[in-house]
Amino acid sequence: MEMSQNQGSPQNSGQPSGSIFANKIVLAIMTSNFLLQLGIWVRNFAILLYITDITNNDPLYVSLISVAEFAPIFIFSFIGGTFADRWKPKLTMVWCDILSGISVFAVLLTLIYGSWHAIFFATLLSAILSQFSMPSAMRLFKRHVPGEQLQTVMAMFQSLMAIFMVIGPMIGTFVYQKYGINVSIAVMGIMFFLSAFVLTKLPKDLEKEENGENNFKKELVDGFRYVMSKTVLKVMGGMFAVCGLAVGLIQPLGIFIAIENLGMTKEFLQWLLMANGIGMLVGGGFVMAISRKVTPQKLLAIGILASMIATIGIGWSTSAVITILLQVFNGLFFPCIHIGINTLILGNTDESFVGRVNGVLNPMFMGMMVVGMSLSGVLKTPMTLFGVYLLSGSLFLIGILLLIPLFKMKGEEISGSPAFETSE
Numbered sequence: 001m002e003m004s005q006n007q008g009s010p011q012n013s014g015q016p017s018g019s020i021f022a023n024k025i026v027l028a029i030m031t032s033n034f035l036l037q038l039g040i041w042v043r044n045f046a047i048l049l050y051i052t053d054i055t056n057n058d059p060l061y062v063s064l065i066s067v068a069e070f071a072p073i074f075i076f077s078f079i080g081g082t083f084a085d086r087w088k089p090k091l092t093m094v095w096c097d098i099l100s101g102i103s104v105f106a107v108l109l110t111l112i113y114g115s116w117h118a119i120f121f122a123t124l125l126s127a128i129l130s131q132f133s134m135p136s137a138m139r140l141f142k143r144h145v146p147g148e149q150l151q152t153v154m155a156m157f158q159s160l161m162a163i164f165m166v167i168g169p170m171i172g173t174f175v176y177q178k179y180g181i182n183v184s185i186a187v188m189g190i191m192f193f194l195s196a197f198v199l200t201k202l203p204k205d206l207e208k209e210e211n212g213e214n215n216f217k218k219e220l221v222d223g224f225r226y227v228m229s230k231t232v233l234k235v236m237g238g239m240f241a242v243c244g245l246a247v248g249l250i251q252p253l254g255i256f257i258a259i260e261n262l263g264m265t266k267e268f269l270q271w272l273l274m275a276n277g278i279g280m281l282v283g284g285g286f287v288m289a290i291s292r293k294v295t296p297q298k299l300l301a302i303g304i305l306a307s308m309i310a311t312i313g314i315g316w317s318t319s320a321v322i323t324i325l326l327q328v329f330n331g332l333f334f335p336c337i338h339i340g341i342n343t344l345i346l347g348n349t350d351e352s353f354v355g356r357v358n359g360v361l362n363p364m365f366m367g368m369m370v371v372g373m374s375l376s377g378v379l380k381t382p383m384t385l386f387g388v389y390l391l392s393g394s395l396f397l398i399g400i401l402l403l404i405p406l407f408k409m410k411g412e413e414i415s416g417s418p419a420f421e422t423s424e
Contacts, residue, residue: 025144026153028202029137032093032195033157037164038171039191040126045172046184047119054116072127080131080359089136090202096133097199100126101192108185122185126192131359138354140202142346154339154346159284162335165277169270223356232348232406233357236341237364239402243304244365246395248372249379249388250311256385262320275324279331287335296343297406303336304403308396315389344406 103125110118145153176184227233258268287299310330317323349357372392379388 023144025140025202026156028198029140030156030160032097032198033137033160035191035195035198036097037160037168039188039195041164041168042172042175042184042191043122043126043188045169046176046181047123049173049176050116050119050181050184072124072131076128076131080128080135087132087136089139090199090204092136093133093202094196094199096129096136097192097196100129101189101196104185104189104192108182108189111185112182119181119185122188126188135354135358138342138346138358142349142354154342156284157338157342159281159335161338162277162280162284162331165280166274169273223353223360226349226353227357227360230348231409232344233361235402235405236344237361239300239304239399240361240365241368242395242402243307243399244368245372246307246311246392246399247365248369248374249376249392249395250315251369251373252376253380253385253388256380257314257323260385261315261318262323263318264320268320272324272327275327276331276334279328280334281331283332284335286332287339296340296347297403298340299336300340300344301400301403301407303333303338303340304396304399306330306333307337308393308400311389311396312393315386315393 104122107118107122107125141153172184175187227237254272255269258264258272262268307330310326310333313326314323314330317326345357345361346354376388379391383391
């Protein structure tokens, strides 16, 4: 199989390698992501507030929102990544957004004329389709963005996520309280259709990309073989599993930090999340500025180290001021993790395997995160709240230690693309 190089393809992108903002592919995908983030945050908070209103804060239905959002990532990630490698990326992204928009309005009609339970499908269906469209976007970045600019592009994506982490809850709450659930769901559908329109401006897909007659099972196996053939990707897999467990252990316990450690009401949690989002926004801009001077493995290690310190500190702190500062500190360095991971994956994965590599690694993180979330409530009583946070911080430390082999490798060994033969 012919392997693509790390740098982009000027003949395809038609953009000068020195200017990211002149790259029409990057601008189109960033604009699409902006619209999708707006729709998703309106959806998330509108559905959350609607469900709590209609069920009188029933924890079962509230938890089902998270299940509908995260379960498809765990179940469909590898399947979606494999198909994304087979299909034309532009066509895949456009149709995923169109189908998401159609499904949202179908759910809206059901909500108006039928049962409110259908509202969960608005989250479920769009989450499933995102597992096909996101790997396609990564393929286009791999093809059209020069290797030395990948970290900067990932930093731009991280900054956009951070912006919506700060303003998203406010926008979603305003739309729901002002216009109600029906308008909120309609806004989500419109954003999907607008995103699809923006993506039609991408360059036409190459005809040779279609691999429809290839054996799907063989491609699944090739994806696993590919990950196991690359030292960097194997290390990333181990790190994903350990850090996923660490995140899962503390994910449901934030509300107890507000109530038990700080003596506040549960509503105080939103200020902790906002502090984290502000840190992410500032950190994303900083990492974007230094991204070309720091190797991705160093960025990743720095980010995980900061998470370890912040996690242990937040579990220990009984001061609202200190906890908020630790949340900002954690947010400042979180972009290092996101950008380091994406840069290492894109820099060490051939274009034809980007979807499948993401499909192998993401379920490792999500699966262990679900395990951690299941254990956190059980462990909290015997270990205490601080004990669980200390355990999570210790797992982050193990994640750092797993990265040591990457620091022993030469630059070309990390970013190079050794030959890989698929099975016949």
